[in-house]
Amino acid sequence: MKTKNTVSETLQNRMDVAVASRSPLFFGLGIGIIFGFLLHKGGATNYDVIVGQLLLTDFTVVKIMLSAIATGMIGVYFMKSQGWIKLSLKKGSVGKNVIGALIFGVGFAILGYCPGTIAGAIGNGYLDAIVGGLAGIILGTWFFALMYPVLKDGILNKGDFGEITIPGLLKVNNWVVIVPLVALIALLLYWIEKAGI
Amino acid sequence: METIASVVTDPNWSPYVAGIGIGILSWLSFLISGKPIATSTTFARAGGMIENYISGGKAKQRPYYKMIKLKIDWQWMLVVGVVLGSFLSAIVSDDFQIGVWVPSLWSSAFGDSVLLRVFVAIIGGIILGFGSRFSGGCTSGHGISGTLQLAVSSWVSVIFFFIAGITTAHIIFFIIA
Numbered sequence: 001m002k003t004k005n006t007v008s009e010t011l012q013n014r015m016d017v018a019v020a021s022r023s024p025l026f027f028g029l030g031i032g033i034i035f036g037f038l039l040h041k042g043g044a045t046n047y048d049v050i051v052g053q054l055l056l057t058d059f060t061v062v063k064i065m066l067s068a069i070a071t072g073m074i075g076v077y078f079m080k081s082q083g084w085i086k087l088s089l090k091k092g093s094v095g096k097n098v099i100g101a102l103i104f105g106v107g108f109a110i111l112g113y114c115p116g117t118i119a120g121a122i123g124n125g126y127l128d129a130i131v132g133g134l135a136g137i138i139l140g141t142w143f144f145a146l147m148y149p150v151l152k153d154g155i156l157n158k159g160d161f162g163e164i165t166i167p168g169l170l171k172v173n174n175w176v177v178i179v180p181l182v183a184l185i186a187l188l189l190y191w192i193e194k195a196g197i
Numbered sequence: 198m199e200t201i202a203s204v205v206t207d208p209n210w211s212p213y214v215a216g217i218g219i220g221i222l223s224w225l226s227f228l229i230s231g232k233p234i235a236t237s238t239t240f241a242r243a244g245g246m247i248e249n250y251i252s253g254g255k256a257k258q259r260p261y262y263k264m265i266k267l268k269i270d271w272q273w274m275l276v277v278g279v280v281l282g283s284f285l286s287a288i289v290s291d292d293f294q295i296g297v298w299v300p301s302l303w304s305s306a307f308g309d310s311v312l313l314r315v316f317v318a319i320i321g322g323i324i325l326g327f328g329s330r331f332s333g334g335c336t337s338g339h340g341i342s343g344t345l346q347l348a349v350s351s352w353v354s355v356i357f358f359f360i361a362g363i364t365t366a367h368i369i370f371f372i373i374a
Binding site for chain 2: 164
């Protein structure tokens with residue numbers, strides 16, 4: 001127990017130092033470089049791969065996402081249980097996460113990149129991403145900023161459910177959700193591989 | 198024989214290696230920076246910064262920009278890093294694209310008109326950018342970082358991203374094309 005406290009205190013001190021200095025920007029850059037490198041190596045900076053996923057002919061994107069989710073989940077919840085980190089959840093509502101997400105999905109299929117992969121596609125040299133997609137995304141977020149005062153107290157709050165996790169919703173221990181979910185992801189990936197897609 | 202050099206220059210890594218790598222990267226992101234990996238707010242900040250520059254500082258007063266704050270922050274640098282990291286990988290993999298305006302899957306259905314592809318990309322980008330801020334996240338923020346934290350908001354979002362994405366892609370390639 002004592003060691004656990006010391007470790008988390010040391011980490012907390014390190015974090016305070018990092019936040020106080022300008023190093024967060026460098027850490028952001030470093031994490032981004034590795035993220036971009038992995039997205040490209042995995043094939044996710046390519047329009048054909050992303051749209052192939054949406055056409056259900058190429059499951060690369062789902063394989064990357066599900067293996068990242070399963071790996072990330074185990075480590076993040078382990079670190080949380082040790083008191084090393086805090087979760088950073090997004091508040092939810094039906095308006096945001098159903099209506100907003102449906103709008104996002106339509107744009108995702110028309111553009112063929114998403115905000116993270118377009119940054120990767122730009123680094124990869126794809127000109128439709130640089131000239132078309134980037135300009136479009138920035139313009140779209142600007143339209144949202146213009147409309148925000150109208151949307152904020154209306155549709156964005158419709159069916160608000162706050163910052164809640166699945167275990168919180170079900171009122172069970174986190175691992176009661178994580179263990180079966182990781183098993184389910186593994187089974188799904190096994191099935192995808194067996195189907196040869 | 199596989200050497201370290203051949204792994205580095207191999208353009209196609211297993212999607213599981215990339216995925217597990219991103220999962221481990223998300224641990225580091227929480228541990229070092231106390232933040233989940235996400236990208237889409239940066240595009241909104243960039244738009245606000247451009248408007249702010251053109252309007253001589255007036256955009257800062259918009260309620261949305263007051264909330265997200267128009268500054269170069271951690272996530273801004275992460276997005277710059279994604280561009281650099283992908284560039285680096287493309288160079289070492291000999292996969293950097295020069296002069297490619299029209300993706301091959303697109304041209305197989307709609308021909309190789311640059312104007313058409315760029316026009317459609319702008320329209321798609323506008324809808325995507327608007328939707329990303331509407332839903333409060335994108336395929337990174339909701340799709341990976343939110344889901345791995347088991348956030349209900351993110352699981353709902355990612356399901357509807359793909360419902361709309363799969364439907365729209367099928368309409369584009371099987372009905373319109």
